[in-house]
Amino acid sequence: MRNLALAIALILLNTTQAQVLTKEDSLNAGLVRNDRTTLVSGYGEIKVSYDQQLGTGEANLTRNVLFLGHRFNSRISFFSEMELENARVEGGEVGGELSMEQLFIKFDLTKEIYLTGGLFIPRLGIINENHLPTTFNGNDRPYVEQFIIPSTWREIGIGLYGRSTRWPGLNWSVAVQNGLDAGAFEHGTGIREGRGDGSNASASNLGLSGSLLYYTGDFRLQTSGYYGGSAGLTQREADSLQLDYGAFGTPVRLLEANAQYLGEKLRVKVLATQVEIADAERINRAYANNTPERMFGAYAEVGCDLWSFIRPAEKRDLIAFVRFEQLDMNAAIPDNGIDDPTLDRTYVVAGLTYIPTGGISVKADYMLRSTGGPNPDLYINPYPQAQPYFTDNGFINIGLAYSF
Secondary structure, three states, X not given: OHHHHHHHHHHHHOOOOOOOOOHHHHHHOOOOOOOOEEEEEEEEEEEEEEEOOOOEEEEEEEEEEEEEEEEOOOOEEEEEEEEEEOOOOOOOOOXXXXXXXXXXXXXXXXXXXXXXXXXXXXXXXXXXXXXXXXXXXXXXXXXXXXXXXXXXXXXXXXXXXXXXOOOOOEEEEXXXXXXXXXXXXXXXXXXXXXXXXXXXXXXXXXXXXXXXEEEEOOEEEEEEEEEEEOOOOOHHHHHHOOOOXXXXXXXXXXXEEEEEEEOOOEEEEEEEEEEEOOXXXXXXXXXXXXXOOEEEEEEEEEEEEOHHHHOOOOOOEEEEEEEEEEEEEXXXXXXXXXXXXXXXXXXXXXXXXXXXXXXXXXEEEEEEEEEOOOXXXXXXXXXXXOOOOOXXXXXEEEEEEEEO
């Protein structure tokens, strides 16, 4: 019964009816019965995109991820994911990235509680923890969960996860990990480049994250948050830059809440999140990287499985969906910041996701992006020397995603 309940819970995590458990999911849920078992799994996606304003196209193998896991005994398991982005990595040229997306040991403390230690992905938002390309509609992950919540956000630390025995359906998590690097924040990408990703990250500052997740019927409800320092410096360095020293000095705070309805024919998602950087003015004075004080983002998506109306007896999906996203990466800026209206963005994405069998998604979508106009103070070589900036632009995307 326990294994059946865990399998059902994992199925509910997926946004498509036909999605099957991967070997990684099975290992995580404790469904692998034999000890000393090594499992191989993986996922990836390919996309062709056409830019309507520039009249150009791009074809890219966005990512290929290889999962390797091992079960040492009934309580201890190993998880790892190696990711290759953009098909190749070539020294000295613009190319892809080869990185570890996760590498941790899982310790099952009881039937309801487990501990992870290593490079892991905290439970923040929808996409960060459940980021397989076969679990979301559209060829691109929701932009709010790329620019505001910097998915996939992984750090080195420990995480404690559990589920309540008193309130069935209630799950929780708390984690401590290395903090962010404010010196690496870049204008236009929020806190994304400040992630450590397990690569020589500073452990002088820390981050705390936590979540509450509740399943009831076809609903999945979650709220999560993060609070951590972003100045992993020596006290002398921090003082010279007039930044707060310590584990939580120069803090970054992130809050989010999301809800999903995962019915057989209708699927609905909503998410809202906000990032606050109280010391943005001092970060800008130290690093001149135009860090904002506050960023905000939200989106809503509705999907309908057309195949359940066409041939309800067949186990496949044809999901028609539309997603509306609004995000502002300059929602509030300090006195020494420069406003950039191009970071106030609206996205409308509509399309089809065809799932002929579990683990395969064929995707087609149209994305319309609208932004404010560019601020000439931020451009060294404005138009006509550079390419013109289009406040409204459309993209036609076709792709293929897989997981196993």
